[in-house]
Amino acid sequence: MNKRVVSLLAATVVGASVLTGCGAGAGASGSTVSGGTSAEGAVINIYSWNDEFRTRLEAIYPEVESTSSDGTVTKLKDGTEIHWIINPNQDGVYQQKLDEALLNQASAANDDKVDIFLSETDYVFKYTDADADVAMPLEDLGIDPATDLADQYEFTKTTASDQNGVQRGSTWQCCPGLLVYRRDIAKDVFGTDDPVAVGEKVKDWDTLKGTAEELKAKGYFTFASYADTFRLYGNSISAPWVAAGETTVKVDPQIMNWINDSKEWLDAGYFDKTVKGQWNDDWNKSMSSSSKVFAFLLPAWGIDFTLNPNWDGESGMWGVTNPPQEYNWGGSYIHAATGTDNPEHVKDIILSLTADKDNLIKISRDYMDFTNTVSGMQEAATDASFASEFLGGQNPYEYFAPVAENIQIAPLSSYDQGCVELIQNAFSDYFQGNVDYDQAKANFETAIRERYPDVTEIQWAE
Known part of the structure; x- marks a missing residue:
């Protein structure tokens, strides 16, 4: 071997x-x-x-x-x-x-x-x-x-x-992601919590940036953390982190866009500066009723396993709509x-x-998993019985299904987990002002070589 x-x-x-x-x-x-x-x-x-x-x-x-x-x-x-x-x-x-x-x-x-x-x-x-x-x-x-x-x-x-x-391998899951938003905040800022109207406010990154200014003017954050947007950029890379048979890590232009955009949005006040990354206590609290965070970018499992348990307010206060771009998270x-x-x-x-389509439909009904049959999810999208009490009676499959059908999976490599984790860790320190930009790059290069000793070079997109 x-x-x-x-x-x-x-x-x-x-x-x-x-x-x-x-x-x-x-x-x-x-x-x-x-x-x-x-x-x-x-x-x-x-x-x-x-x-x-x-x-x-x-x-x-x-x-x-x-x-x-x-x-x-x-x-x-x-x-x-x-x-x-x-x-x-x-x-x-x-x-x-x-x-x-x-x-x-x-x-x-x-x-x-x-x-x-x-x-x-x-x-x-x-x-x-x-x-x-x-x-x-x-x-x-x-x-x-x-x-x-x-x-x-x-x-x-x-x-x-x-x-x-x-x-x-094979999976029962398909994990398209949506934008999941606070209905009360939408009503306060936009005058409506209708998912179609909110969807227009977040339909692409340029539109969302303008919407972020509206939210900020009313005292709200668009997202909790710069980490919340990473999956959308990461799903859009044009080449694998490491090409087959090579040992060079190539940092894609889309990752560089995430770094630059995250710094801009953090400095502009569109993220909550006290929330540093994901899967920590501050991030969990940003999903609570006392939070000023408007939205999260989550797949079905994220709503069920993360958002719902952290929400301490009335049921029905969250809704889903289209994200600024199609993405997949997990599986x-x-x-x-x-x-x-x-x-x-x-x-x-x-x-x-x-x-087995019937089995997968049962999993979707019982666990709110978006499951892995195209025909089954198309049927769920038009079936009112799939409405979610947590989402105010909304059927999330209506929004999940079209996203799933448009996902183009990013090129994969055996180095993905380390690259995804370590690039976020290194630049989290930069976003928080603990190191400068060049030091963050150097820290990533050191960390990736420690994780994968066979890596011989790191190339950064211009």
């Missing part, structure tokens, strides 16, 4: 040989789909970072019989047990534990092997890399993406494919681990969770 693959897949695991035995050799033991299968194992080991996938599987998978009280074991009707191995995403813990397990995949006893693992968009390409070969091509499971997954959004299939266009991809001893079970789970 070449050094680049080892470096990427073992970035959080000590030792250069951590994935020796993975890849093509990892499938040498255990069951295989092609050429007939041996008996399936008694245990299906699934690696993830939270219980989101488990709750969806247990809600719709017909083979589920029971679940242990602590949620660590799900028993299927045929006696097979799903063992859930959950580690937090924070500080790279999940990837570290997963990579360690993949290290041992070839030599592990059948019921100790990784059977299914999940990845996020920010690091999916690390695991779908054809050279790494730790995620099986779906066709090797007997799944034909062209027919079995024909109703999926095309960009999700692209995201789950390797550099050769071979699909190595959990299901992968069959190369070397699984449960290929038939894994195939059935992937098809049930990502290809």
